[in-house]
Each structure stands twice: as structure tokens, then as C-alpha cells.
Amino acid sequence: xxxxxSLQDIQxxxxxxxxxxxxxxxxELVENSIDAGATCIEISVHDGGKSRIxxxxxxxxxxxxxxRMSIQKHATSKLKSFDELAHLxxxxxxxxxxxxxxxxxxxxxxxxxxxxxxxxxxxxxEGSIISEKIMSKNHGTTITADNIFCTIPARKKFLKTTATExxxxxxxxxxxxxxxxxxxxxxxxxxxxxxxxxxxxSLQDRCDQLLETNITSHLLSVSLTTETDIKITGCIxxxxxxxxxxxxFYFFVNKRYVKNYQLAQAVMRGYNNTLRPQNYPVAIxxxxxxxxHVDSNTNPKKEEVAFLYPHRVExxxxxxxxxxxxxxxITQLNETIAYKKTFYxxxxxxxxxxxxxxxxxxxxxxxxxxxxxxxxxxxxxxxxPTSITEQIDITTYKIIGQSLQTYxxxxxxxxxxxxxxxxxxxxxxxEEIATHFNATEVVPLLFPIIITLTFNDIQLLENxxxxxxxxxxxxxxxxxxxxxxxxxxxxxxxVPLQELLDDLLIWITKETSENLDDVVKKxxxxxRAQLACKAAVKAGDELTVAKMQKLIQKLHTTKNAHSCPHxxxxxxxxxxxxxxxxxxRIA
Ligand code: ADP
Ligand code: MG
Numbered sequence: 001x002x003x004x005x006s007l008q009d010i011q012x013x014x015x016x017x018x019x020x021x022x023x024x025x026x027x028e029l030v031e032n033s034i035d036a037g038a039t040c041i042e043i044s045v046h047d048g049g050k051s052r053i054x055x056x057x058x059x060x061x062x063x064x065x066x067x068r069m070s071i072q073k074h075a076t077s078k079l080k081s082f083d084e085l086a087h088l089x090x091x092x093x094x095x096x097x098x099x100x101x102x103x104x105x106x107x108x109x110x111x112x113x114x115x116x117x118x119x120x121x122x123x124x125x126e127g128s129i130i131s132e133k134i135m136s137k138n139h140g141t142t143i144t145a146d147n148i149f150c151t152i153p154a155r156k157k158f159l160k161t162t163a164t165e166x167x168x169x170x171x172x173x174x175x176x177x178x179x180x181x182x183x184x185x186x187x188x189x190x191x192x193x194x195x196x197x198x199x200x201x202s203l204q205d206r207c208d209q210l211l212e213t214n215i216t217s218h219l220l221s222v223s224l225t226t227e228t229d230i231k232i233t234g235c236i237x238x239x240x241x242x243x244x245x246x247x248x249f250y251f252f253v254n255k256r257y258v259k260n261y262q263l264a265q266a267v268m269r270g271y272n273n274t275l276r277p278q279n280y281p282v283a284i285x286x287x288x289x290x291x292x293h294v295d296s297n298t299n300p301k302k303e304e305v306a307f308l309y310p311h312r313v314e315x316x317x318x319x320x321x322x323x324x325x326x327x328x329x330i331t332q333l334n335e336t337i338a339y340k341k342t343f344y345x346x347x348x349x350x351x352x353x354x355x356x357x358x359x360x361x362x363x364x365x366x367x368x369x370x371x372x373x374x375x376x377x378x379x380x381x382x383x384x385p386t387s388i389t390e391q392i393d394i395t396t397y398k399i400i401g402q403s404l405q406t407y408x409x410x411x412x413x414x415x416x417x418x419x420x421x422x423x424x425x426x427x428x429x430x431e432e433i434a435t436h437f438n439a440t441e442v443v444p445l446l447f448p449i450i451i452t453l454t455f456n457d458i459q460l461l462e463n464x465x466x467x468x469x470x471x472x473x474x475x476x477x478x479x480x481x482x483x484x485x486x487x488x489x490x491x492x493x494x495v496p497l498q499e500l501l502d503d504l505l506i507w508i509t510k511e512t513s514e515n516l517d518d519v520v521k522k523x524x525x526x527x528r529a530q531l532a533c534k535a536a537v538k539a540g541d542e543l544t545v546a547k548m549q550k551l552i553q554k555l556h557t558t559k560n561a562h563s564c565p566h567x568x569x570x571x572x573x574x575x576x577x578x579x580x581x582x583x584x585r586i587a
Pocket of ligand 1: 028032033035036057059060061062070071075076077078091093094096097098141
């Protein structure tokens with residue numbers, strides 16, 4: 001028998017689509033607080049938000065009729081007509097969030113407008129106001145959402161562990177802090193203060209508040225504006241930092257926190273091959289573009305976005321990151337002065353204090369990280385990569401000598417500079433191969449090298465013989481199971497070719513991508529890196545001063561002098577400051 005669902009059920013189903021987990025509720029409520037002009041927002045949750053979520057803000061508050069109206073579906077003060085949608089400066093516009101939350105939780109709204117004498121508290125169950133009372137309170141709004149999915153038990157089962165839900169909340173909290181440095185955010189879990197982040201002026205400072213010192217010491221700032229008016233700003237970690245997950249990625253499109261795989265890919269392209277395999281950076285990227293070039297109306301949770309010109313955006317991100325990395329100097333690449341973080345100081349005030357927002361917040365939390373100077377200049381970098389020559393002229397430093405037949409030691413104005421001879425040479429060769437592969441000097445072999453492989457392997461390799469030839473390695477198929485190498489690039493005379501071909505076979509068979517262009521690109525990249533690696537001087541090779549000088553000179557002219565093609569650092573600066581500390585010359 002067909003029957004029409006009750007209105008209550010329809011609304012529960014609709015609500016379930018917008019809200020899947022506690023973090024979604026928090027997102028909607030905090031966005032409302034920001035839309036209401038709040039400068040301080042406190043987020044307090046219990047059990048990863050599963051049993052209680054409470055958001056308190058010092059925003060505009062609502063009038064009594066507005067408060068009653070706010071939980072109606074499609075009730076909004078933000079969008080007056082559909083035409084405004086493209087220019088909207090607020091997060092909200094659907095008028096849906098409060099309605100949905102009121103259907104899946106037990107909700108209360110307490111609100112007071114700034115000039116009003118009194119506020120109002122509404123208690124709501126299953127979307128209807130069951131009681132209201134006039135009360136005195138600070139101006140602003142407090143919304144509590146208890147027992148998420150108490151009305152939809154089937155849904156409740158799908159909630160993850162407290163730890164997982166809490167993790168989502170933590171990410172979201174950081175995202176809000178990053179995109180709104182000027183707002184004071186507070187996060188409390190099971191009555192324990194977790195983060196207290198007073199307002200600041202820059203993203204860099206926000207990072208200092210929120211991220212661990214081992215990350216902040218690696219941060220660089222990113223800034224680029226394209227001809228098409230896409231503005232990319234943010235912070236990224238340098239080549240010496242790497243983590244094993246993508247949890248350090250934060251993207252904001254016109255201030256809205258979004259998740260987008262393509263943007264993450266673009267970030268990785270920007271790093272090119274300067275990170276170790278399976279290593280990911282921290283990247284907090286703000287994308288500002290014409291509101292008409294982005295559609296945030298694509299899904300109800302507004303977590304994803306659609307770009308009108310996605311390629312432009314991705315290109316801009318990759319370029320911005322590339323530029324920043326190319327402009328980094330060795331002094332910026334070291335974990336430097338350990339500075340004391342005082343931002344974490346737990347709230348020194350009773351929780352739920354009625355006069356919370358009237359306290360002088362700033363005076364309680366004085367940042368004391370004065371000695372730390374952030375290196376990267378916050379200027380706008382042009383789209384063409386600039387040379388790093390003016391920044392670090394390592395060729396002028398005195399060579400002290402070679403240590404362990406592996407490191408070249410240099411007298412750097414700021415300390416002792418160590419260069420890994422193999423990594424450095426690898427980088428030099430890699431860039432030479434990548435730019436001049438067509439013009440490498442090739443020597444014909446008087447006695448061609450014969451390599452025996454299986455018929456199957458030869459068939460696999462056959463498609464790549466052209467690529468090898470382009471790189472100066474001339475190979476032809478000789479009989480059914482043999483390859484004949486007839487010429488090699490001068491630099492690769494000593495390269496063990498059997499090993500190289502074996503590597504090539506492994507890459508080919510491991511490659512899973514469907515897109516042939518992609519495969520060839522990846523394999524080319526690997527081939528170049530491997531050629532560079534195998535042809536480079538090794539650790540343990542003794543170098544003459546002349547050789548060291550030449551190596552340093554060449555390294556200096558590379559575009560990316562700080563890491564080898566596999567992402568290991570090429571150089572390391574031991575700061576005078578740290579040396580003096582070791583010798584107890586300074587405290
Ligand atoms: P939307 O944000 O899309 O307008 P919501 O359901 O999230 O829809 O909120 C409905 C309305 O309630 C908002 O348009 C706003 O007028 C009001 N409102 C919600 N939260 C707050 C708040 N924290 N402070 C002031 N007004 C609020
Ligand atoms: Mg809203």
C-alpha cells in the first residue's frame with residue numbers, strides 16, 4: 001500500500017541528508033555565528049559531539065520573532081531573492097540548518113540582541129518549540145544541540161567512535177581558526193579546555209597557535225595572483241617536512257572550508273619531486289576568486305565546490321607553491337630557534353561563566369614568542385619562477401673540506417653548512433637531464449652491451465625504447481630475448497644498465513593509471529631521477545677541492561637546490577647560535 005510520509009518523517013529524512021555527524025552541526029552553527037558578526041565563538045562538546053554540542057557567540061542575536069522563526073524550514077535573513085546567490089557574502093542562504101538540527105537533536109536557542117533589555121530561550125523538540133522563557137543574558141546567541149539523532153535511532157548507529165568524531169571536530173575547528181584569524185575561537189571537550197585562540201592578524205600567527213612546533217618551524221608563506229584574478233595565499237611546509245597522511249591539507253574557497261581531491265593533487269604537483277615518496281606537506285591554502293566562477297551550491301553540506309575553470313585554479317595553486325619553494329633559502333629550511341608557545345594556555349576562567357564575553361580576553365593571553373622571526377616575506381610573487389641567485393650565493397663560502405667522504409663542509413655566514421655530495425650531484429644531474437635531455441652528448445659504444453631478458457619483458461620495454469633514445473640511451477632489440485645497447489650519454493657511462501632496465505620494468509608493471517600520457521610522464525620522471533641517482537658521485541667518493549667547487553657552483557644554478565629528486569635534503573645549516581650553545585658560550 002502506498003501512503004504519503006508524515007511531514008515529520010519527511011523533515012527527518014531531509015535533515016539526515018544535511019547532517020551526518022556532529023561536526024556537520026558544529027559547522028552550520030559556527031557559520032551562523034560568523035554570519036551574525038561574532039568576534040568570539042566558543043564551541044563546547046561532549047563525547048565527540050554525540051551527546052552535546054553547545055555554541056556560544058557574541059554576534060547580533062535575534063529578535064524574539066526571528067528566534068521563533070529561525071527553526072522553520074527555508075527561513076533565512078540572508079538571501080532575499082535567488083539573484084543574490086552569486087554575490088552572497090554569508091555562509092548561509094538555504095535557511096535549512098536550524099530546521100534540520102532541530103529535527104535530529106534536542107535543541108535550545110538562547111539569544112539576545114545587543115540593545116534589547118532581555119533575551120529569550122526556546123526549547124525545541126522534533127522541530128517544534130515546546131517552551132519559551134524570557135531571560136537575562138549577554139548579547140549574542142547560545143545554541144545547544146543534545147543527543148544527536150535521538151529522533152532517528154537508525155542513524156545513530158552510523159556514528160563513529162568518539163575519537164573519530166572528535167577528530168573531525170578538531171579539523172573543522174582548526175579550519176575555522178585558519179580562515180578567520182580575526183575571530184577568537186575556543187574549543188572545549190568534556191569540560192576540558194582544548195584550544196583557546198584569541199584573535200590575531202595573520203595566518204602565520206594562527207599556525208603558531210594551532211600547529212606543533214615541528215611544523216611551524218618549517219612554514220613558508222605562499223602568495224600569488226594570476227592574470228585571471230585568482231588569488232592564492234596561505235602557508236605550506238618546506239621540503240624538509242613530511243607526514244604520512246593528507247591531514248595537513250586545508251583549502252578555503254572565498255573563505256569557505258572545502259574538501260577537494262583535485263586541489264590536493266595540485267599541491268603535490270607544486271612540490272614536484274621535492275618530497276620523499278609517500279610524504280605529504282601541511283598546506284593551508286586560501287583561494288579567492290570571482291564569486292561567479294565558483295558554485296558552492298553543489299551539495300547540501302556545502303563541503304564541496306565546483307569551479308567554472310578548475311584547471312586555472314589548480315594551475316595557480318601548483319605555481320604558487322612552486323614559486324615559494326624556489327625562493328626558499330637554506331636559512332629558512334632549518335628547524336631554528338625553539339620558541340616557547342604560550343598560546344595553548346588553558347582558559348584561566350570558570351567555564352560557562354555568565355560574563356564570559358565581557359572579560360578582557362586579550363589581556364589574559366599575551367603571546368611571548370618575540371624572539372621568533374618568521375622568515376618568508378609576505379609579498380606577491382610573480383607567476384614566472386624567479387632565480388634564487390641573489391638569495392644564496394653558496395659559491396662564495398669558503399670550503400672547509402670533506403667530511404666522512406660524504407659531506408662538503410662550508411663556512412657559511414650563519415654557521416656551518418653541510419652539503420650531501422650525492423644528493424647535491426643528483427639534483428644537478430636531474431635538472432640537466434630534464435632540461436637538456438635532447439641535447440646530451442652521446443658516445444657510441446665500441447663494444448655494444450648485450451642484455452638478456454625474457455621475451456615478455458622485452459615486449460614491455462619496447463614501448464619505452466624511444467623514451468630511452470630521447471635520453472641518449474640507444475637500444476635495439478637483438479633477437480628474441482636480448483637487447484643491444486649501442487650508445488650512452490657521456491654522464492651515464494658508468495651507470496649499471498641492467499639495474500636501470502630492471503627498475504624500468506618494475507615501474508611499468510606497477511603502473512596502474514589508465515591514462516597513457518600520465519603513465520609516460522611518471523615513468524619519464526622516474527627514469528630521469530634514477531639516471532641522476534646512478535650517475536651521481538656516491539657517498540664515500542673522495543672529492544678534490546676543485547671537484548667540490550664545481551659541484552657547489554652547479555648546485556647553485558639549479559632551480560631547486562634544497563632537495564634531491566627523491567626529496568632528501570641536499571644541504572643542512574648548523575646555526576652558529578646552536579654551535580655556541582653546545583660549547584656553552586651562550587645560555
Ligand atoms: P541560513 O544560515 O541559511 O540563513 P539557518 O537555518 O542556519 O539558515 O539560520 C536561519 C536564520 O537564523 C539565519 O538566517 C539567521 O537570521 C538566524 N540565525 C541563526 N543562527 C544565528 C546566530 N548565531 N546569531 C544570529 N542569528 C542567527
Ligand atoms: Mg546557516
